[in-house]
Amino acid sequence: MTARIFTGETSYKFNVNSTSRYIIRLHFYPSNYPDYNISNSYFIVTTNSITLLKNFSAFVTAEALSQAYLIKEYSLAAFDSDSITVTFKPEKKSFGFVNGIELITEPELFDDQAGLVGVAEGSGTIDGVLSNMQNMFRLNVGGQFIPPTNDSGGLMRSWYDDTPYMFGAGTIKHIANVTIDYKDLPEATAPVDVYRTARSQGPDPNINKQSNVTWVFHVDANFTYLVRFHFCEYQLEKINQRVFEIYLNNETAFATADIIAWTGEKGVPTRKDYAVYVGDKKGDEEIWVTLHTNIDLKPEFYDVLLNGLEIFKISDSKSNLAGPNPVPSEMMQKQLIANREAYDPDAIQMKHVVGGAVGGVATMGIAFMVLFMIKKKRRGTGSNSGVTSWLPVYGHSNSRSSTSGKSQCGSSLSTDAVCNCRYFSLVEIKSATNNFDESNVIGVGGFGKVYKGVIDGNVKVAVKRSNPSSEQGVNEFITEIEMLSQLRHRHLVSLIGFCEEGNEMVLVYDYMGKGTLRxxxxxxxxxxxxxxxxxxxxxxxxxxxxxxxxxxxxxxxxxxxxxxxxxxxxxxxxxxxxxxLSKTGPDINQNHVSTVVKGxxxxxxxxxxxxxxxxxxxxxxxxxxxxxxxxxxxxxxxxxxxxxxxxxxxxxxxxxxxxxxxxxxxxxxxxxxxxxxxxxxxxxxxxxxxxxxxxxxxxxxxxxxxxxxxxxxxSDEGPKPETKSGSSGGGRVEFPIQSSDMIAMHLNTLNLDSDEELDDDDDDANSAAAFSQIVAPKGR
Missing domain, CATH: 1.10.510.10 (Transferase(Phosphotransferase) domain 1)
Structure with a gap:
């Protein structure tokens, strides 16, 4: 939740052992940082003579991949120097940033020559010892996610589920009940949990002969990739019981893979490395990994087996590992524009522009422009723009009446939402909070400050006021109104109304006299x-x-x-x-909602x-x-x-x-x-x-x-809440036990009695101690 911002070339220098390989991990969380527009961040990262990232935008990359954060991991060969220097250089009129840097000594895990697939045998190999690489994928095939704390060798690697990369279906996952014996294989190669799980085809030999198991990975063009296979046989014990073929991009990497022939017994893991070059022809920016049972050798079982898979990008002849920023898919572009249209009719024009450019070079530039404009208007236009980040959701504020206490139904909020909530004029809000007097502040959140107020003479309310410089805005404002205007339940906070006038967005709730549970x-x-x-x-x-x-x-x-x-x-x-941040759940035909991470x-x-x-x-x-x-x-x-x-x-x-x-x-x-x-x-x-x-x-x-x-x-009520030692006042507080109706449908009532002010939550930065935030600044 912290970042270092670079407006000029800046370096970190680490003293190292010149004979060792090292893992470098760079962590990026492309949030909006104060006074910086994250969509304008482009920079270069180098280490010694190796280019790790070039013209890199964490914002564009995260949007295109639908990820909240990015981790870039590199495995670097031993340097001729006793130090490693990591340099960040912003592009012109831009800035760079980083949230975390890890530097870990790596044991020698690349001591074999990897044959280059698709060329004459023996005419091309990759020397893993001397290669600088970037980890692109690391999968626990057939198993669950393995967190860094469960990795082997102290390397703190994450091993991900392989399901999202599967092409087709018809495979079986296995969990082995066997002791893993590494023999001569370094334990840091992969954790035991990788070798205890696997994926195979299934029990029907006739189906297996006609099918295969395939994974597909999108990669950068014009690079050679080292593909590492992790194997551990734990069902069979003899040679030629399970023999299969390994293909990379439809080229044979190994035709007679027999795990027992490699290891001599079950429960003993091994790994095999192969290399493949990915060219720049359209549609070639992929690596297809395919396993197919070998029919010619007539094994006892027609099946395949794989436990783990890693893919590493090899630096090119110019010591470069940097690839281009990814382009959002056409589907994602449409989704981003659709989201934008919900809040800005002008985006409809943009849709036609993008649609007309799909398939040409202009698509990339326009797609990035769309992303930038969407993000710019959602999160603000930066410290130098002087323009508010809020978008009108209700119509033209200067045409509203402040006497009726009700609004007319607007174009961005649904009719039900607007008509189920009371509309407050800005004059009413200022009167309720004594013109947003600081003495009435009872909390501060990512959306803005929360004020204690009084409406209609004696009704106490909580008034949540937007902060125009906050990264949170119109989306959360609309979501809160749409959700709470249709929900009435004893155990949900009631939304009384809202105000959207000029540059102000305000939400008015029941006042919760006892504050937060925390x-x-x-x-x-x-x-x-x-x-x-x-x-x-x-x-x-x-x-x-x-x-x-x-x-x-x-x-x-x-x-x-x-x-x-x-x-x-x-x-x-x-x-x-x-x-x-609430979302409506999936429909009956789905079991999840795909969305970027927030929480x-x-x-x-x-x-x-x-x-x-x-x-x-x-x-x-x-x-x-x-x-x-x-x-x-x-x-x-x-x-x-x-x-x-x-x-x-x-x-x-x-x-x-x-x-x-x-x-x-x-x-x-x-x-x-x-x-x-x-x-x-x-x-x-x-x-x-x-x-x-x-x-x-x-x-x-x-x-x-x-x-x-x-x-x-x-059954007795038990002791009343006690006054803690060392505090003044207090006494006993009545705390009635509520009935246990599982889906109570009672309406919330207004709370009229409490003069208690609540303290800020010191150990959770900027969190509201007296009232919830629409979005907390931590963890978003």
């Missing part, structure tokens, strides 16, 4: 919540989320579930808030983070983090703790494996939770944190479990 857990406040009271708040939040997933007209995925977005009213009723780090579903595929189970994962946050009274991320404890979710999973979950519990709760309730609660919480969404419960299951846990506790 501040009552570990912010040093006067109130200590008992276990039953925490359960009741969790049950309320679960009801709100369950309603979003199943009870509303359309499935709604919240996408930003966290303790600052669970608010408490004066009667301690928990309500889910902040719908600026808050610490709560973000790892499966969604990896694949940009959003599901209801993404909310379930986030709520699982909330469950542990409530149990342990500590933040989802705390960088002041030891490395293994920084992430609450990871620490909880590690503690569960070690059997030490009890040690994580908030000291105020020690001895107050019945053992069977603790086990049921933590079992449910851990299931929510499963790496794959299919293994997680539904919100309905979570809600049922929480209500069951509550019933396991004694």
């Amino acid at each position: 501040e009552h857990l570990y912010k040093g406040n006067k109130i200590t919540l008992s276990w039953k009271q925490r359960l009741d708040l969790l049950i309320g939040a679960a009801k709100g989320l369950h309603y979003l997933h199943t009870g509303a007209k359309y499935t709604i995925i919240h996408r930003d579930v966290k303790t600052t977005n669970i608010l408490c009213d004066d009667n301690w009723v928990a309500k889910v808030s902040d719908f600026g 808050s780090f610490g709560y973000l579903d790892p499966e969604y983070f990896r694949r940009q595929q959003l599901t209801q189970k993404s909310d379930v994962y986030s709520f699982g983090v909330v469950l542990f946050e409530v149990l342990c009274a500590r933040p989802a991320l705390n960088s002041s703790l030891p490395k293994e404890q920084v992430s609450l979710a990871d620490f909880a999973l590690q503690s569960a494996r070690k059997g030490t979950l009890e040690e994580m519990v908030d000291p105020h709760l020690k001895g107050t939770i019945k053992p069977e309730a603790f086990k049921k609660f933590t079992d449910c919480s851990l299931r929510c944190l499963a790496d794959h969404g299919l293994e997680r419960p539904t919100m309905g299951d979570v809600l049922w479990t929480l209500e069951f846990v509550l019933k396991l506790e004694p």
Whole structure:
């Protein structure tokens, strides 16, 4: 969440061992940084005499690949110098940036000559020892994502699921129950989890003879690529039981691949390297990896097997590894324009321009221009533009009437949304907040400041005002109005109305007198919540989320579930808030929504983070983090703790494996939770944190479990919230236990009694302690 901005040529110098290979990883998060327009960032990155990136735009690349962040990894041969210098050089009138740099000593993993496929045998080889390479793909074939912490050799590599690269179907995944014996193979080659999973064709030999297994990868043209295959046989024990052919771009790399012939026994891994050149002919910017059973040798089983796959780009004769910025696909261009048209009719003209240029050289320039203009208007036009980033969503503000209290239906908001909400004039808003008096500020978020206000004489409200210099804007504003205008539930925060006038965008909500759930857990406040009271708040939040997933007209995925977005009213009723990032769920024919990653780090579903595929189970994962946050009274991320404890979710999973979950519990709760309730609660919480969404419960299951846990506790109400030692005031606070109707359809009522001001959330930068943000500045 930090970056170094370069407006001139800048270098980092690292002292190294001149005889070793090194891995360099560069991390880029193309967000809008203060005073810099990210779409104008183009720069060059070199290390010693090697060009790593040229005319590189992290913004364009992330948009084209539909990714929130980028990691560029390079494997560099030993230098003749005792230092490595990484230099960032912005292009003219541009700037560069980087979020993270890793430099890791790499053991000698490329000690073989890789034969060049498609040329006469022996006439072309690639020397891995002397080659500088960029990792393009690293796959755990047939298995799950392997995070850097589970990699071998301390290299901190990520191994991804191969499913997105599969061409066709009809394959079988395997998980082996076998001990992996590396023999002479360095353990750093790949972790054991790679060799314990694999993909094959299946049991029908007749089908296998007529089919193959293929993966397709898009790469840069005019480069040679080293393709590394990882094999480990764990079913068969004899030579010629499974023999298959390996093809790269329809050229034979190896015709008689027999894993047992290579290793001598099962459970012993090996790897094979081949090289292929990718030219610049149109349509050639791909690598096809194909395995086909060898029929001529008549093996006992007609089948193939592959455990892992890596693809590395080899530097060219000019020591260059830089490729061009990717061009968005035609489908993505249409989607970007469609998104733009929802908020700006002028984009319709642009669609015809792009459509007329598709297929020609002009497509690239126009596509980039479209991307830049879309991003420019969404996120602002930079520090020197002097132009507001907001777009009108409601019509012409100077034609509005401020006397009716209702708006006329506009063109960008739906009729239902506008007519179900009260329209406030800017005069009314300023009157309610005493002209946005700073003394009324009760929170600050990524969207802007939140003010305490009074309307209609005595009704207290929370007024969320846009900040024109914020990276958040019209999309979140519209989403919040569209969502909340159609939702009415006891456990969802109610939107009263909105104001969009001039350069102001304002949302008006019920005032939540008790603030956020987070501040009552570990912010040093006067109130200590008992276990039953925490359960009741969790049950309320679960009801709100369950309603979003199943009870509303359309499935709604919240996408930003966290303790600052669970608010408490004066009667301690928990309500889910902040719908600026929410998405309607997939239709009946799909199981996910493809979208760029947004959310808050610490709560973000790892499966969604990896694949940009959003599901209801993404909310379930986030709520699982909330469950542990409530149990342990500590933040989802705390960088002041030891490395293994920084992430609450990871620490909880590690503690569960070690059997030490009890040690994580908030000291105020020690001895107050019945053992069977603790086990049921933590079992449910851990299931929510499963790496794959299919293994997680539904919100309905979570809600049922929480209500069951509550019933396991004694029937008496238990101790009242206590005043923490060392604090003044306080006393007892009534905290009624709410009923357990799973899909309560009650309307929210206005909260009229609270003069309590709430403190800022110090350990979560810029997060609102008294009210939720539309978008938090952290983790977006």
